[in-house]
Amino acid sequence: MKRSDDLVIARDRVIGKTRVFFRTLRAALLEIFDESAYTRFLERTSAERTRQSYLDFRREYESSAARRPRCC
């Protein structure tokens, strides 16, 4: 009985860690691909996800992003 409980706990731990891993990976990808920056922009300006708001976001964002070098 105790052994099967241990197995369940171990399995849950693995599932939990896997979930955290994929959540972090997704968050990293969203940050790298500027989706998080757009979400923050929508929150900050209380705007909806529309063509116009994306255009506004790009305008604001590109003033700093365009100066970012890409490494060699």
Place this chain on the structure above:
Amino acid sequence: MRIGRILAWLAVGVVGAFALATIAFRRHEAISAMWLVTAAICSYALGYRFYSKFIAAKVLALDAMRATPAERLENGRDFIRTNKWVVFGHHFAAIAGPGPLVGPVLAAQFGYLPGTLWILVGAVFAGCVQDFVILLFSVRRDGKSLGQMAREEIGKTAGTVAFISVISILIILLAVVALIIVNALKDSPWGAFTIGATIPIALLMGLYLRYLRPGRVLEASVLGFLLVVTAIFGGQWISQSTHAGAFTLAGTTLAILIIVYGFAASALPMWLLLAPRDYLSTFVKLGTIAILALGILLVRPTLQMPALTRFIDGSGPVFAGNLFPFAFITIACGAISGFHSLISSGTTPKMIAREPQTRMVGYGAMMAESFVGIMAIIAACTLQPGTYLAVNSGAGMVGGNPAAAVATISNWGFPITADQMAMMAHNVGEKTLFFRTGGAPAFALGMAKIFSDSLGGTAVMAIWYHFAIMFEALFILTVLDAGTRVGRFMLQDALGHIWKPLGRTSWYPSILVTSALMVGAWGYFLWQGIRDPLGGINSLWPLFGICNQLLAAVALCVATTIIVKMGRARYIWVTLGPLCWLVAITFSASWHKVFDPNPLIGLLAHARQLAAGPAVAGIQRRIFNDQLDAAVCALLVVLVSVIVIESAMQWISVVSGRKQPSTQEAPFVTTQYAQETM
């Protein structure tokens, strides 16, 4: 528990030492690439656990209680507290470029040993340290840039020199990466079609993001990736069809197309071309690096290249120059890259949530970049040395035609036949693989070999080869368009001091003028590389390596000055050691490039040789080009000498007590997230 840990780290040390000893001392028999992987992983583990921890605790005294600018200045735009793994991924995506892929491939002409050792030692003791300390110092100065820190901590001259160094390295970098692309795509209808197709694909992505699904970048990148893969198959069809002639382009034609592209990318709205291409490139880059690592682990290839080759004496056909200092200059980014200091003092410091995380992000991300360099060495060294040399040598270095090249290379003790080269070219869907200098085709060949060994065999080698070429070209074109735009902004900032309207970044005449100036500058060096009978890489890549390492020297001067001003002069060796090494290799390499009497190495000797030879058309221009390259090299050395001397004067006056140490750190504020687990 404690004893268990000690034993575990001892085991890591023993395994790492054994792997390094195997790499260094086993000669006359091929070794498995897994020895390089093992040595690398153990070196990084030990470096991170012990050396970076020592620097964090003793030298920098990282303080978990100190609020970072991301906390104090949080604005939801630039300053954002971000999960450390997310910042790590973001930082790695920004620092990973074509440099660690190309440099180690070129340096493989010395054998796998020198490159591997320098990538590991250089990364652990220099490159990772530079990225880490610059990131931390920028965090403590509200995310200031390297130039601003140089101006405030060393002096005004240092700030100006840093600016000139950055713009020079940008110009040389853009020329050399453009040359790599041209050499990879010339006379290759398959490659030219695939890379050409990425431009309309990026435009489509831009329109998709703007009009169809605003802001869904990952979705658009996946779609873009699928289209690019389709374009690879389309390229195969084109290369076998009657349209092949339209895409079989000479080097000069490709150079003109790339120059026009660079100008358009700099002047067009960013959302339309540059941003979607950047997303697509990042998507492919991260995916390909991951599958390359997986491929190496699955295939565990054997290295065909010897540990050391005869070319350590400086007679190499890929680039001329002795092991010291040219191996170090050539590898550049895989071990230490000055360019990283711009990223470490750019976006990343504004995202760090807690000070101790700078260790993982700064030191850790550079370790990952260094591992990319190790993978590049493995890819190059899995090729037969004869094949590697036939692909990477300029026509002027090995006899001028394939038959002479085969004879020359075989006489060096690296047997290769024209039939083998023809078969290899046929397998990857190319007409010829001779004289494809620049490193990219050799890397693509090695990568295709590893991939096809793990999936699909020889039948799909051509697809893998062109996938690798597409990956590198996409990578490089992103560096090219982003670099041109950054250079344009820098020029606008500088010219704005002369005439104000030129400084207005949205004023179209200013955009056109500065874009043309920037493209004209790197385009000029690209053109001279294309017309160079020795392949161009022979003179331009060392120049790029020198620029890059000189920028790293500037960053280390800033770091050393701050360490001294923090009252921690007893730990000055942490940054002063790598600085002295960089000064030694860059200054001696520069001396060789300018004054060496061997015309294959020394630019002035080469100019004299041309002047003494027959007066053929274009000779005056080639002489001028050599003199110009020599002047650029000498100018950079003089400028960096000024920074080194100015910094040393600061150190001496602080250490001798003549000057009170004071840094420009932002005032200490206690974090509100002290209870938060990091």
